[in-house]
Amino acid sequence: MTSVTTEPTSRADRKVVLITGASSGIGAATAVALAAEGHAVVLGARRADRLDGLVAEIRAAGGTAAAVHLDVTNRADLQRAVAHAVTTFGSLDVLVNNAGVMPLSALSEGKVEEWDWMIDVNLRGVLHGIAAAEPVMRRQGWGHVITVASTGAHEVVPTAAVYCATKYAAWAVSEGLRVESGPWLRVTTITPGVVESELAETISDDAAREAMEAYRAAAIPAAEVAAAIRFAIDAGKDVDVNEIILRPTAQRP
Numbered sequence: 001m002t003s004v005t006t007e008p009t010s011r012a013d014r015k016v017v018l019i020t021g022a023s024s025g026i027g028a029a030t031a032v033a034l035a036a037e038g039h040a041v042v043l044g045a046r047r048a049d050r051l052d053g054l055v056a057e058i059r060a061a062g063g064t065a066a067a068v069h070l071d072v073t074n075r076a077d078l079q080r081a082v083a084h085a086v087t088t089f090g091s092l093d094v095l096v097n098n099a100g101v102m103p104l105s106a107l108s109e110g111k112v113e114e115w116d117w118m119i120d121v122n123l124r125g126v127l128h129g130i131a132a133a134e135p136v137m138r139r140q141g142w143g144h145v146i147t148v149a150s151t152g153a154h155e156v157v158p159t160a161a162v163y164c165a166t167k168y169a170a171w172a173v174s175e176g177l178r179v180e181s182g183p184w185l186r187v188t189t190i191t192p193g194v195v196e197s198e199l200a201e202t203i204s205d206d207a208a209r210e211a212m213e214a215y216r217a218a219a220i221p222a223a224e225v226a227a228a229i230r231f232a233i234d235a236g237k238d239v240d241v242n243e244i245i246l247r248p249t250a251q252r253p
Contacts, residue, residue, distance in 0.1 A: 015144075015233060016089040018042045018081055020072050020129060021099030023050035025197035026148060029222035030096060030229050035063030037230065042085040044070040044077075045099070064089075072099045072125030078132040091140060094233055095133040097126045097147040097170075104159040105205035114204065115162045122166035126173055134177075137185060144186040146229055147174040151193045151247060159208040171243075178242060186240045188232040193247030194219040218250035 017034055021027040023045035031041045035058040043051050043065060051067035058065040068084045070077035085092045101121045103114040126147055137143025152164040153171040171189050178187035196219045224246065232241040 014038050014040060015093035016040045016042065016085055016091050017094040017096060017233070018044060018085050018092060018133070019096040019098055020044045020070065020078075020081075020125065021148075023047040023054070026192070026195060026222045026225045026229075027096070027098045028054055029226040030098065031065065032058065032063075033223065033226040033230050034233070035065055036061065037234075038063075039094075039233075040064040040089045041066075042081065042088070043067045044072075044081045046071050072097075072128055073120040075128045075131065078128040082132040082136055086136060092133055092136050093142070094144040094146060095129055096229060097129045097145070099125050100148065100150075101202045102160075102163050103202045103204055104163060104208040105203070106159050106208070107161055109205060111205070118162050118166050122163070123169045123173070126170045130173070130177060134181075134185070141184050143184065144188070144233065145174070145177060146188045146190060146232060147171075148190045148192070148225070148229075149174070151191055151245065151251075153189075153191060154245075159205070175242075178240070186232075186235075188229075188241050189243045190225060190228055190232070191243060191245040192220075192225045192228075193245075193251045195225055196221050218248045220246070220248045 017039050019027050019031055019041060022031050022043035031043050031054060035041050043054060045051055048069045055065045055067045066088050068081045070081045072078060082092055099121055101118055105111045130145060133145065147170055149171045150167040152160055153167040156164045174187055174189040228244045228246055235241050
């Protein structure tokens with residue numbers, strides 16, 4: 001796990017942050033970075049053993065963390081996770097909608113079950129997170145919803161039609177939440193290019209998997225995306241960082 005060392009935030013500035021897909025990759029790196037800065041992090045994912053290990057690592061470094069087992073395709077799981085954050089730490093200041101899957105394949109392969117899986121995790125998971133967190137934030141009078149999309153939200157490449165569709169939809173939902181909400185809610189879309197993660201492991205199509213492995217050779221560390229998320233969270237109270245796009249310097253497009 002990549003560690004981040006920084007000056008701890010004051011207690012007055014400490015935020016309670018719920019992160020989905022927190023057992024690896026961007027989610028785990030974000031948890032470590034925010035905890036090192038003094039925020040309280042609630043880690044959500046399906047792999048409970050990994051969450052427990054990460055919570056132990058954060059606490060050993062002096063951070064504040066809790067874990068909750070959740071599947072973002074289950075709306076009740078997100079409601080329970082939000083309630084856990086509020087009960088444990090007194091509020092929910094930031095939701096990071098990070099969970100995602102990427103089983104790429106050409107449309108002609110007809111892998112409908114994988115298409116449904118991407119829609120359920122990458123889109124419905126975002127909606128479930130918003131549905132659970134937004135009412136709590138509205139009652140508080142403040143909050144911040146961050147959704148991790150992809151440069152696939154802005155371009156379509158072969159074998160990625162459905163994946164790109166879900167990420168464009170996640171971007172559109174995030175933008176819709178921003179324009180519909182009052183100034184009490186900040187909304188950010190983080191749009192990374194190729195990042196070191198386990199996403200490619202979900203690709204069952206051999207040709208698509210080989211192509212993606214070659215494409216990901218220039219991937220940036222997940223900690224760089226975590227730094228972008230941290231920047232959006234730490235922006236001044238009157239600043240709403242709407243979108244951050246970051247790619248490896250070698251990624252064209």
